[in-house]
Amino acid sequence: MKSIKRKKYLVSKPVQFRYMGIVAVPLLVLLSGLYYLIYYSVFNEMLIPEAIAVTLLPAMKKVNMVVAISGPILIFAILKLALIHSNRIIGPIPRLEKELDKAIAGDYTIRVKARDKDELSSFINKINLLLEKIQERDEPGRSIRAN
Amino acid sequence: MKRSSKLIFLSVLILLSALSLCLAQAVYLKQFDFNDKDALKKWGEMVLNGKVEYELVKEGEEGYIRALSQGSASARYFRIGYKLKEYPIINWKWKALRFPDKSRAQTDKEKDDYAARIYIIFPYLNFSSSKFIEYVWAEDTPIGTVLESPVGNNVKMVVARSGEAREEFISESRNVYEDYIRAFGDEPRRSVGAIAMMCDADSTGTSAESLFDDIAIIRK
Numbered sequence: 420m421k422s423i424k425r426k427k428y429l430v431s432k433p434v435q436f437r438y439m440g441i442v443a444v445p446l447l448v449l450l451s452g453l454y455y456l457i458y459y460s461v462f463n464e465m466l467i468p469e470a471i472a473v474t475l476l477p478a479m480k481k482v483n484m485v486v487a488i489s490g491p492i493l494i495f496a497i498l499k500l501a502l503i504h505s506n507r508i509i510g511p512i513p514r515l516e517k518e519l520d521k522a523i524a525g526d527y528t529i530r531v532k533a534r535d536k537d538e539l540s541s542f543i544n545k546i547n548l549l550l551e552k553i554q555e556r557d558e559p560g561r562s563i564r565a566n
Numbered sequence: 567m568k569r570s571s572k573l574i575f576l577s578v579l580i581l582l583s584a585l586s587l588c589l590a591q592a593v594y595l596k597q598f599d600f601n602d603k604d605a606l607k608k609w610g611e612m613v614l615n616g617k618v619e620y621e622l623v624k625e626g627e628e629g630y631i632r633a634l635s636q637g638s639a640s641a642r643y644f645r646i647g648y649k650l651k652e653y654p655i656i657n658w659k660w661k662a663l664r665f666p667d668k669s670r671a672q673t674d675k676e677k678d679d680y681a682a683r684i685y686i687i688f689p690y691l692n693f694s695s696s697k698f699i700e701y702v703w704a705e706d707t708p709i710g711t712v713l714e715s716p717v718g719n720n721v722k723m724v725v726a727r728s729g730e731a732r733e734e735f736i737s738e739s740r741n742v743y744e745d746y747i748r749a750f751g752d753e754p755r756r757s758v759g760a761i762a763m764m765c766d767a768d769s770t771g772t773s774a775e776s777l778f779d780d781i782a783i784i785r786k
Contacts, residue, residue, distance in 0.1 A: 469766075473615070
């Protein structure tokens with residue numbers, strides 16, 4: 420199977436956006452929850468306002484600064500990874516639909532192209548194998564009809 | 567006295583004793599008389615800047631807490647959850663033996679040392695909104711003054727006692743609910759989560775000494 424390069428990552432906006440949401444939102448909720456839980460636990464252990472002001476708040480300020488800088492980068496990286504992964508699943512589907520339309524029209528010579536990292540590559544390989552078998556079976560009849 | 571009369575008298579006595587016990591429990595949510603030698607072990611310790619020496623001193627059957635800070639600050643706290651509206655009063659006894667020397671302190675932060683403090687802590691889920699009332703023994707501020715804490719707006723210091731060091735224990739009784747409204751201008755939205763006591767002299771780098779006894783949380 421010929422390996423082809425990915426040109427477009429966003430092939431089906433609603434589905435991929437939903438996928439990115441499913442991955443990114445729970446992750447961000449989890450991270451925010453952990454952030455809160457850690458500080459709340461430390462606060463609950465300290466209790467005394469002077470201790471909180473001297474120890475917890477300066478530490479929180481530093482961490483918040485790091486989060487403010489790295490947070491957008493982290494969110495961008497999570498969304499980018501979710502987009503790439505969603506493309507590996509959803510990417511081949513429009514291509515598959517287009518090629519199968521040709522096969523339905525009678526052209527069994529077509530082959531669906533799959534990329535190495537596509538989640539559906541083995542499924543596409545089987546479709547290509549099926550098309551090959553149909554083409555082999557159809558070839559004698561086609562030659563007779565041509566003669 | 568007839569036998570049946572004796573029985574009735576005894577029953578009434580038992581009933582009255584049980585009733586008075588119930589009433590005492592209803593009035594007092596918690597009492598710390600520090601007469602038990604292990605009483606201080608139930609109090610947690612939070613070290614802010616070096617350990618303050620807290621020890622339970624026994625004089626016969628009676629006990630009290632002695633706190634000695636030598637340029638240090640640490641508190642002893644007791645976690646107890648209750649609605650302030652139901653138990654608004656806190657009583658305690660204290661004695662300031664030595665005040666931190668603030669003669670060289672310039673800023674509010676440098677002056678933030680007190681021989682004796684009692685804390686009422688209101689933890690919020692959003693912990694940065696948690697509120698704190700501190701009752702302090704100030705040397706030269708009138709009783710009842712509400713001071714802003716250099717620590718933040720959510721901490722209000724109420725001067726519960728003013729003046730020189732004393733030879734005898736001073737009894738205090740404060741309506742925390744009323745003090746809270748006076749200090750924050752609003753009713754407490756959360757329950758009390760803990761109470762604490764502290765003696766500190768870390769900001770001035772001097773020393774302070776105080777005694778605490780008979781802390782009680784009481785229904786109005």
